Amino acid sequence: xxxxxxxxxxxxxxxxxxxxxxxxxxxxxxxxxxxxxxxxxxxxxxxxxxxxxxxxxxxxxxxxxxxxxxxxxxxxxxxxxxxxxxxxxxxxxxxxxxxxxxxxxxxxxxxxxxxxxxxxxxxxxxxxxxxxxxxxxxxxxxxxxxxxxxxxxxxxxxxxxxxxxxxxxxxxxxxxxxxxxxxxxxxxxxxxxxxxxxxxxxxxxxxxxxxxxxxxxxxxxxxxxxxxxxxxxxxxxxxxxxxxxxxxxxxxxxxxxxxxxxxxxxxxxxxxxxx
Ligand code: HPA
Numbered sequence: 549x550x551x552x553x554x555x556x557x558x559x560x561x562x563x564x565x566x567x568x569x570x571x572x573x574x575x576x577x578x579x580x581x582x583x584x585x586x587x588x589x590x591x592x593x594x595x596x597x598x599x600x601x602x603x604x605x606x607x608x609x610x611x612x613x614x615x616x617x618x619x620x621x622x623x624x625x626x627x628x629x630x631x632x633x634x635x636x637x638x639x640x641x642x643x644x645x646x647x648x649x650x651x652x653x654x655x656x657x658x659x660x661x662x663x664x665x666x667x668x669x670x671x672x673x674x675x676x677x678x679x680x681x682x683x684x685x686x687x688x689x690x691x692x693x694x695x696x697x698x699x700x701x702x703x704x705x706x707x708x709x710x711x712x713x714x715x716x717x718x719x720x721x722x723x724x725x726x727x728x729x730x731x732x733x734x735x736x737x738x739x740x741x742x743x744x745x746x747x748x749x750x751x752x753x754x755x756x757x758x759x760x761x762x763x764x765x766x767x768x769x770x771x772x773x774x775x776x777x778x779x780x781x782x783x784x785x786x787x788x789x790x791x792x793x794x795x796x797x798x799x800x801x802x803x804x805x806x807x808x809x810x811x812x813x814x815x816x817x818x819x820x821x822x823x
Contacts (some may be wrong), residue, residue, distance in 0.1 A: 550551055551639060553695050555601040558650035559644070562600055566593055568618045571623040571655040576645070576765060578661035579610060581781060582628050587631025588617030596629070601642060602648070604630035611653035620819030625649060629781035632761055633685055633756060634739035643689035643768035650772040656713075656821060657769040658814065659778040662803040663759030663785035664741070665795075666751050667731055672785065672802045675728040675810060677717060678709055678778040679762050682755055683759040685737040689768045708766050713777040713821070720817040731756025733780055735763030758786055779814070781806045782813030 564570065577584055585591070593615045596604045597619040605612060610629025617624060627645055631637045639806055646657065665674060714730075721728050734750045736742055738760035742750070750758055758779050769776045783802040 550695055553697060556644065556647050556651050558600045559602055559648045563594065563614065563648070564652055566594055567625075569623050571616055571624050571625040572654060572657065572823070573656045573821060574625040574627065574649040574654040575658040575814070576627045576630050576660060578630070578761065578781070578803070579607065580662055580800040581660045581807050581810060582611055583624050584814050585615050585628060587811055587815035588615070588619050588624060588626070591615050591617035591749060593725070601644070601665050603637050603644055605631050606635055607627045607632065612740045618719065619815055621823060622818060622821065624818060625652070625654065630761060630765070633737055633738075633764065639687045639689040639691065639764050642764040646765045646768040647772060650698070650774060655774050657765065657774050659762050659765055659776065660810065660814070661731065661759050661762045661778070661780050662783045662785050662799050663780045664755045665757055666747060666786045666789065667729070667756035668789065670729060670756070670782045672783055674782040675726070675759055675813070676782060677714055677728050677730045678733045678762070678779045678780060679714070679730050680732045681708060681758035681766060682732060682734040682753055683763045683767070684734055684750070685763065689764050690771055698772060703771045705767070705770060708770055708776060709778055710775040713775060714778070717777060717779070717813070717817045717821055718819060720812055724813055724816060726813055728779065729756070733744065733762060733778070734758045736760055740791035741794040742787050747786040747788050757782060757810070779810070780811060
């Protein structure tokens with residue numbers, strides 16, 4: 549057994565023992581976007597630091613725990629915080645929680661993030677369904693020897709986000725009176741906020757939003773045969789588009805303000821995901 553696979557197995561076994569019934573759906577909650585957890589009942593929380601081999605994020609705005617609970621007819625595992633490449637973790641470590649979820653038995657990943665808006669029709673607080681991604685990081689979780697137990701050597705990436713889940717989420721949003729945007733997410737490695745020249749070039753590539761997460765998790769989830777849905781909260785306009793300088797505090801404040809709408813929407817959406 550490869551080290552990585554055995555570490556994943558150890559982590560998955562530990563979590564399974566502590567949570568009882570197995571969730572089929574997992575959600576990753578980005579900075580300031582933890583509100584969805586409150587929609588669940590019968591929750592059990594496990595601090596990441598207690599899960600063997602689990603990479604613990606150091607970023608403020610993340611609770612740093614896994615909470616499993618009930619939403620409608622589903623058991624759902626929510627990751628309150630995630631490891632990032634810019635923290636110095638390898639891409640395999642960044643993808644560890646995703647693969648661990650797969651080994652637990654999860655087949656659907658819902659991913660959220662806070663990010664910068666490039667599309668000028670957006671404003672801070674806009675929620676954007678991610679239709680596709682551009683990987684701008686110098687690596688990805690599949691580099692290196694492939695472990696066939698996790699997925700194929702050359703995974704297809706023509707539909708990284710499930711069209712069915714996007715349609716379901718759009719219906720849910722409409723019935724709640726919300727009108728999320730849709731667009732392409734560019735995954736920049738960070739941790740500095742991009743330069744204005746970088747944003748101009750990323751805009752020319754066709755990106756509508758830019759952030760520092762989500763892409764490695766999406767790649768790993770697709771590799772492992774899971775269906776994915778992702779949504780961005782535009783917490784600020786990207787460099788050169790907004791007039792003021794960036795601050796992490798402002799990002800968190802805007803995310804927290806949008807978190808209630810996002811929580812309402814995603815909880816309705818997750819309840820309607822077919823079993
Ligand atoms: N750029 C990258 N990541 C971000 C931003 C941004 O403008 N805002 C929040 N996360």
